[in-house]
Amino acid sequence: MDKKVTKTFCFIQITRLGDLIQTCQVAKELRAQRPELRLVLVARKQFAAPLEFLLKDLFDKVYNLDFKNNVNKATELSSIDQYITSFVSDVNQEKIDVSINFSYSKSSNYLHTLLDSRYKLGPIQNDQNQTDIFDPWSTIVQANVMRGPFNPFNLVDIYKRVVGVDQLTPETFELKEKSIISIHPFASSERKSWSIKKWKEVVIKVLRANTEISINIVGAKNEAHLAKELFDDPVIKFFEDRIKNLVGKTSIEELFVYLQNSSHFLGHDSMTGHLAKLANCPTLTVSLGTVRPQETTPYGHHSYNIVPKTKCFPCFPDETCPNYKCHSDISYQATSQIVNMFINNEDINEKSLAENVNLFHLNGIEVFKSEFTSANFFNLKQVSANPSDAKSIIRLLLRIIYLYKFSEIEEDVKFPKLTQDSYSQLYASLEGVQHLYELSEFGKKYSKDVILELAKDSPSINLIKKLTAKIDEIDKLQEMVLQPFPLLTPYVEFFQVMKGNLKGNNLVELSESNYILYNDYSVLTSTLNDLLTKILSEHKINKKTLTNEAKE
Amino acid sequence: MSNQDFTKLIEDVDKMVTAASEQFANNGKLENDSIKTLLIASLLEEEFGNGQESN
Numbered sequence: 001m002d003k004k005v006t007k008t009f010c011f012i013q014i015t016r017l018g019d020l021i022q023t024c025q026v027a028k029e030l031r032a033q034r035p036e037l038r039l040v041l042v043a044r045k046q047f048a049a050p051l052e053f054l055l056k057d058l059f060d061k062v063y064n065l066d067f068k069n070n071v072n073k074a075t076e077l078s079s080i081d082q083y084i085t086s087f088v089s090d091v092n093q094e095k096i097d098v099s100i101n102f103s104y105s106k107s108s109n110y111l112h113t114l115l116d117s118r119y120k121l122g123p124i125q126n127d128q129n130q131t132d133i134f135d136p137w138s139t140i141v142q143a144n145v146m147r148g149p150f151n152p153f154n155l156v157d158i159y160k161r162v163v164g165v166d167q168l169t170p171e172t173f174e175l176k177e178k179s180i181i182s183i184h185p186f187a188s189s190e191r192k193s194w195s196i197k198k199w200k201e202v203v204i205k206v207l208r209a210n211t212e213i214s215i216n217i218v219g220a221k222n223e224a225h226l227a228k229e230l231f232d233d234p235v236i237k238f239f240e241d242r243i244k245n246l247v248g249k250t251s252i253e254e255l256f257v258y259l260q261n262s263s264h265f266l267g268h269d270s271m272t273g274h275l276a277k278l279a280n281c282p283t284l285t286v287s288l289g290t291v292r293p294q295e296t297t298p299y300g301h302h303s304y305n306i307v308p309k310t311k312c313f314p315c316f317p318d319e320t321c322p323n324y325k326c327h328s329d330i331s332y333q334a335t336s337q338i339v340n341m342f343i344n345n346e347d348i349n350e351k352s353l354a355e356n357v358n359l360f361h362l363n364g365i366e367v368f369k370s371e372f373t374s375a376n377f378f379n380l381k382q383v384s385a386n387p388s389d390a391k392s393i394i395r396l397l398l399r400i401i402y403l404y405k406f407s408e409i410e411e412d413v414k415f416p417k418l419t420q421d422s423y424s425q426l427y428a429s430l431e432g433v434q435h436l437y438e439l440s441e442f443g444k445k446y447s448k449d450v451i452l453e454l455a456k457d458s459p460s461i462n463l464i465k466k467l468t469a470k471i472d473e474i475d476k477l478q479e480m481v482l483q484p485f486p487l488l489t490p491y492v493e494f495f496q497v498m499k500g501n502l503k504g505n506n507l508v509e510l511s512e513s514n515y516i517l518y519n520d521y522s523v524l525t526s527t528l529n530d531l532l533t534k535i536l537s538e539h540k541i542n543k544k545t546l547t548n549e550a551k552e
Numbered sequence: 553m554s555n556q557d558f559t560k561l562i563e564d565v566d567k568m569v570t571a572a573s574e575q576f577a578n579n580g581k582l583e584n585d586s587i588k589t590l591l592i593a594s595l596l597e598e599e600f601g602n603g604q605e606s607n
Contacts, residue, residue, distance in 0.1 A: 068599045072553050077564040077592075084588055107598055110591035114584060127581035129590070 007097040008038040009163075012112055012122070014065060015103045016188070017047050017252075018271040018296070019155075021278065023102050024051070025170075025299055026159040027058040033165050040094055042111070045069065050252040054278070063091050065111075092116045102159055104141055121162050133501050136406040137161040143490070143497040144398070149292055149314050149391065150490035152399035154378040156299040161407065169372040172301045173280040176263040178343040181206070182216045182276065184267035185230070186223040191289030191321060193268045196229045198332045200236060205336035207239050210343060216262065218255055218272060219247035264343045273298045284342045286335060288326050290314055293368060294380055294395065303370035304342060305380060306330055309363075309389075334361035350385040373411045375403065387417035390425035394487050397531050401524060415538040423539055425487060430532055432485025436478065436492070437525040443474045443518035450511040464507075471514065475499065491528065495521050562596070569593050 009030070013023040020043055027039060038060050041048070045064035048055060055062050070083045092115060101112040101122030109125040122138045123131050133139050137158055144151040145158075160167060183203065187193035203215060217227055227247035230236055236243065250258065255272070256279055259265060265276035265283045269291040276283050277298035284304040287293045292314050293305045307313070308329040315321060337357045341348050348369065353362060368380040382388070388396075393416055403409040418426070450467045453459045478492050498517055504510035553561070572586035582590075 067595045071561070071596065071599065074553060074561070075557065077561055077568070080561075080592060081588070084592055088588070105594070105598065107591055107594040110587050110594060113587055114591065125582075125587065125590070127583075129576065129582055 004036060005038040006036045008040065008094050010040045010042065010091070010094060010096045010099040010115065010117060011059075012042045012099060012101045012108050012115075013103055014042065014044050014108050014111070015047075015105065016271065017051065018274050019102070020047050020051060021054070021271060021274040022156050022296075022299065023159065024054050024058055024278070025156045025274075026163060026165065029160060029165045029168065030163055031058055033168075038094075040091075040096075042091060053253040053256070061094075063087070088114045100162060101138075102162075104146060130500070133497070134503070135162060136402075139494070139497050139501065140402060143494040145292075145295060147493050148489055150395050150398060151292065151295050152395040152402070153294065154297065154299050155295050157377050167376040167409075169376045170300050175282060175302065175345045178210060178213050178345075179263045180214055180216060180261060181343055182218050182259055182262040182265045182267075182281070184218050184265075184270060184272040186219050186226060187268040187270045187288075189289065189317070191315070191324060192270075192291055193288065194286065194327055194330075196226050198327075200230055200233055201332040202336050202339065203230070203243065204235055204239070205332070206339050206343070207242060209336075209340050213263075213343065214242045214244070216244050216246050216258055218250070218258065221248035224248035266339060266342075269293075269296050277303065282342070282345075284339060286330060288313075288330070289321075289324070290317055297368070297370060297378075297380055299370075299378055301370060301372075304338075304348060305368040306335060306338060307366045307368060309366055309386070329364040331361040331364065333358060334365060337361075338367065349383050353384055375409045375411045377403070377409075377411065379411075387419045388422060389419070390422040390429075390487055392416075393418070393422060393426060393535065394429075394490065397528060398490055400531065401527055404527075405520075405524070415535060418535070418539045423536065426532055427536055429485050429487045430529065430536075432481050432488045433525055433529045433532065435481045435485075436488065437522060437529060439474050439478055439481070440518045440522040440525055443471060444515060444522060446470045446474070447511055447515035447518055451508070451515060454508050454511065491524065558600075565589075565593050565596060 011023055011027065013020050027041070030037065031039060039058065040061045040063065041055065041059045042063045042065060045066040046068060048062055048064050065087060070080055074080050088111070096115060096117035098119045098121065099112060099115050099117035101108050101120070101124070104123060106125070109123045109131055112120060112122065113124045113126070121135050123133045123142065126132045131142070133142055140151065140153070141158055145155070183199070185193065185196065185199035207213070207215065217230065219227060224247050227245055231245050246258065252275070256275055259276045259279035259281050262276075262281055265273065265281045267273055268286055268288065273283050273285055277300040282302035283298045285293070285297060285306070287305055287307045293307050297303050297305050308326040310326040310329045313326045334357050338348065338353070341352060341356055346352060348367060353367060362384065365384065366382055366386055367384040369383050371379050371381045373379050396413065396416060400411070400413060403411060446467045450464055453464055453467070478495065482489055482492055502510055502513040502517065504513045568589045572582070572589045575586050576582050
């Protein structure tokens with residue numbers, strides 16, 4: 001590439017294919033906005049090699065970490081040690097200006113620490129073997145993506161904010177007449193995908209209702225046995241001239257071409273959905289198990305998502321689940337009806353859902369559509385009629401607060417509709433917010449007292465010890481607030497991650513950072529209090545108006 | 553690599569991690585060599601254990 005290089009940026013993405021494709025979306029944006037940058041990528045070879053056709057246009061150089069193969073070939077540990085030493089040394093030849101760790105795993109943190117970059121964004125592992133994060137958007141990932149279901153942003157937007165690219169809406173694309181529908185009825189884990197029997201019902205219903213379409217079933221080699229189960233079915237055999245089994249028969253590059261030639265894509269949360277979006281294909285995702293739709297819905301226009309209303313959704317990989325209730329809460333009947341609307345490019349909204357989907361089946365699900373907000377951030381807009389639950393309100397408020405605090409961005413947001421249940425839960429949480437506010441004010445006071453004491457000619461060590469003990473007590477009390485008010489978890493967790501990353505090399509600097517943190521937290525909790533109070537008041541006013549109208 | 557070799561490799565890595573912990577205890581901070589050892593141990597866990605499961 002012939003260009004005058006000004007700075008070298010290094011992306012570290014050593015997680016899976018889906019994460020790598022999402023990282024490509026950020027690289028594409030950075031490449032377009034800052035063509036003079038040298039952009040290099042560190043990725044695992046088993047994930048980067050199949051995506052070479054995408055990576056070669058986005059990155060000046062890809063460093064393939066071929067650890068697995070080297071372990072398999074190794075006869076002793078020293079050869080693995082040599083391989084890692086030489087790999088790190090090769091990357092360090094780059095003279096990296098900025099390295100960005102998008103992986104958030106222990107191994108990526110260690111690797112990031114070993115790179116000689118001038119500035120490091122995202123997590124590193126410090127010399128005390130603790131994770132350090134100094135930029136706010138990576139802190140959001142650590143606090144709210146890794147720990148709970150409250151993250152309000154798509155991962156691509158978070159990555160964009162970490163890098164600092166201008167927030168632009170992706171180019172839109174023309175919808176095609178329905179022709180070839182690509183379906184990927186699998187996911188990386190059992191709990192994220194339906195049984196093949198359910199998919200069979202959807203496929204048959206959609207083929208019957210749309211006689212002009214054909215279907216490509218796509219997937220990887222390790223999913224071929226599941227595809228066989230589908231294609232062995234006698235009813236599916238009846239449609240054999242309209243349904244093609246591509247599972248395990250294509251490279252990812254070939255799959256990308258198939259997706260480019262498809263009019264629509266349907267599947268679970270997986271790499272294939274992200275690839276379909278890169279191929280400008282409208283997507284419909286069926287989210288199950290551990291999937292967080294706000295976070296991982298394919299980033300772009302024309303993305304729909306069917307989400308179960310199951311109380312425990314989304315769960316965590318380490319939680320056991322004997323019956324997969326969320327799988328049964330999304331019925332194949334509702335899904336088939338929504339797929340029919342989707343592939344006919346109909347506007348899926350509250351009215352059309354009520355007209356086309358049986359109310360009984362509709363009650364178990366929520367349907368979302370992608371949109372880009374006034375600030376050009378991806379958002380999942382609920383198109384089904386259900387009023388918001390308490391968790392989604394907390395997520396919305398988190399989004400408003402983070403956007404304003406870290407990027408001074410305000411989005412146009414309408415007052416959400418509440419149910420009686422969500423109203424009660426949020427109303428009860430107000431007391432918890434007030435506790436958090438009071439605790440942060442105490443935190444401010446004690447931190448300030450420490451700073452003042454330290455400024456004296458002969459500071460009292462005993463007094464400083466007492467004050468820091470009180471500060472520790474405040475932090476423990478914050479956690480106790482969560483027991484009766486679990487909805488406030490993302491706010492306390494964000495505070496805890498910030499607290500774990502306080503800047504400062506001595507007691508004075510740390511106390512100053514502590515004071516600033518409590519001050520920020522005080523502003524955050526008072527903003528949360530204001531927003532919650534307004535939402536609750538609006539709900540009461542609307543309810544009163546409706547009651548009066550009903551009386552008249 | 554045979555199962556036997558792999559078991560030996562894991563034992564060797566365990567020994568190196570123990571040495572890194574001792575170095576940390578003595579010096580009060582991790583040196584780059586120890587960080588590299590911990591990187592190898594965590595990559596082994598992710599590639600050959602169950603550490604790669606994402607959300």
